[in-house]
Amino acid sequence: MLLSARYVLPVSAPFIENGAVLVRDGLIVEVGLRDELKARYPDEEERDFGQAALMPGFVDLHTHLEYAVFRGMVDDAPYSQWKLQVMRKESALDAEDWAVSAELGATEAVRSGITTIADITDSGASVGAASAAGLRGVIYREVATMDRSQVERALADALDDVERWQQAVSDRIEVGLAPHSPYSCHPKLFEAVAQTATERGLPVAMHLAGSKDEHDFVKYGSSLLGQDYREASGWSGIGWLPTGVSPVRYVYQWGILEVPRMLAVHCVHLDEGDVGILAKTRTAVAYCPRCNLKLGMGIAPLQELMDAGVLVGIGTDSPASNSTMDFFDEMRIGLLVQRGLAGEARFYPAERFVRMATLEGARALGLDHLVGSLEAGKRADIVAVDLSRSHQVPTQDPYGAVVHTANQDDVLLTMIDGAVVFDRSAADAEAFAGLVGRADRVQAKLRNWSGA
Numbered sequence: 516m517l518l519s520a521r522y523v524l525p526v527s528a529p530f531i532e533n534g535a536v537l538v539r540d541g542l543i544v545e546v547g548l549r550d551e552l553k554a555r556y557p558d559e560e561e562r563d564f565g566q567a568a569l570m571p572g573f574v575d576l577h578t579h580l581e582y583a584v585f586r587g588m589v590d591d592a593p594y595s596q597w598k599l600q601v602m603r604k605e606s607a608l609d610a611e612d613w614a615v616s617a618e619l620g621a622t623e624a625v626r627s628g629i630t631t632i633a634d635i636t637d638s639g640a641s642v643g644a645a646s647a648a649g650l651r652g653v654i655y656r657e658v659a660t661m662d663r664s665q666v667e668r669a670l671a672d673a674l675d676d677v678e679r680w681q682q683a684v685s686d687r688i689e690v691g692l693a694p695h696s697p698y699s700c701h702p703k704l705f706e707a708v709a710q711t712a713t714e715r716g717l718p719v720a721m722h723l724a725g726s727k728d729e730h731d732f733v734k735y736g737s738s739l740l741g742q743d744y745r746e747a748s749g750w751s752g753i754g755w756l757p758t759g760v761s762p763v764r765y766v767y768q769w770g771i772l773e774v775p776r777m778l779a780v781h782c783v784h785l786d787e788g789d790v791g792i793l794a795k796t797r798t799a800v801a802y803c804p805r806c807n808l809k810l811g812m813g814i815a816p817l818q819e820l821m822d823a824g825v826l827v828g829i830g831t832d833s834p835a836s837n838s839t840m841d842f843f844d845e846m847r848i849g850l851l852v853q854r855g856l857a858g859e860a861r862f863y864p865a866e867r868f869v870r871m872a873t874l875e876g877a878r879a880l881g882l883d884h885l886v887g888s889l890e891a892g893k894r895a896d897i898v899a900v901d902l903s904r905s906h907q908v909p910t911q912d913p914y915g916a917v918v919h920t921a922n923q924d925d926v927l928l929t930m931i932d933g934a935v936v937f938d939r940s941a942a943d944a945e946a947f948a949g950l951v952g953r954a955d956r957v958q959a960k961l962r963n964w965s966g967a
């Protein structure tokens with residue numbers, strides 16, 4: 516199959532005008548000028564997208580597919596209140612509801628051009644949903660307890676699930692562990708996860724240094740999040756003393772950042788020296804700009820992270836927090852807020868953010884030998900993005916057009932391993948409407964939930 520378009524953005528090489536990508540057996544065979552590829556492969560079936568961009572699929576470096584139905588449930592609350600309200604509503608859902616929610620999340624992901632995910636799940640619903648949607652990536656089994664006496668049990672349960680899920684997932688998905696956060700895990704749990712993950716070669720992800728409340732809870736010993744969250748989790752009888760250090764330094768003490776494939780999510784509230792710790796331990800960071808802005812968490816210090824050589828990709832953190840899985844919004848807002856912060860002294864080009872959204876996200880997951888750019892020999896994870904609409908033309912720079920003018924409704928096609936997982940058509944719209952109807956029934960349950 517020859518995919519062609521006005522622009523091809525390999526990401527690892529300059530863009531090609533009037534380009535094409537030859538895909539065979541799930542692999543990218545060649546990337547080049549359309550005329551040359553057509554002359555070389557005259558019998559190859561062609562799909563031409565016209566005034567559009569062909570580019571690598573997005574890597575959503577942080578999501579929770581199972582939270583898709585929580586969209587709009589807690590829209591105007593700062594992080595701590597949001598977290599508590601979402602938590603309380605969770606008990607309204609049964610396993611089937613979680614499955615529908617995760618299916619909605621996975622479907623919205625591929626419709627937004629996302630081909631790889633780093634998903635943290637508690638219910639396990641993303642395992643089936645991501646596999647069925649054809650997605651690639653890592654699914655991390657969440658584990659949390661502040662109760663030292665429960666650490667062994669919690670980890671054993673998590674490892675049982677990891678083993679079960681390893682059998683259930685598609686061969687494009689790997690299973691890892693996710694100690695939830697500094698405010699929900701006993702230090703012994705960090706130590707135990709670090710040891711087990713290192714021994715078994717499991718990837719690990721955790722929420723880290725997200726909100727000011729989390730920072731203050733760890734460093735100064737108290738905050739709304741620390742108290743109410745612990746109460747809601749049944750841990751209010753367990754002592755907690757100020758540690759005097761930042762969340763990054765705190766978890767670093769317990770060895771979790773030493774895990775070889777470590778992903779830290781958010782990293783907004785960093786004290787002096789924290790960036791150095793992340794760099795030294797080769798911890799990758801998921802930058803989640805819309806979630807961080809919408810929940811009043813702050814803005815991650817991207818410049819400092821990049822200057823220190825920390826690998827940074829982009830995450831949506833699911834519709835529960837930022838309302839949509841639109842990866843174009845994520846890039847655009849993530850870019851604009853950093854331009855605003857840095858001023859003219861340090862100006863981020865759009866191309867830089869496309870690279871973060873694709874190749875660097877893949878690198879953060881250790882998948883860049885397979886995906887993240889359009890190169891011969893890599894897996895064919897490709898999206899076609901329409902750039903033909905009036906607000907998009909004339910297109911001088913396709914990277915700029917993708918970041919500044921496109922959104923998820925402009926995704927024409929999403930391909931993973933050479934298989935089309937989303938093709939904008941009437942048939943697809945009808946199937947999607949059916950899923951939205953099923954999700955709406957779950958959302959009604961949440962809306963009407965008066966609490967346990």
Ligand SMILES: [Zn+2]
Nearest residue numbers: 579722780832
């Ligand atoms: Zn999250």
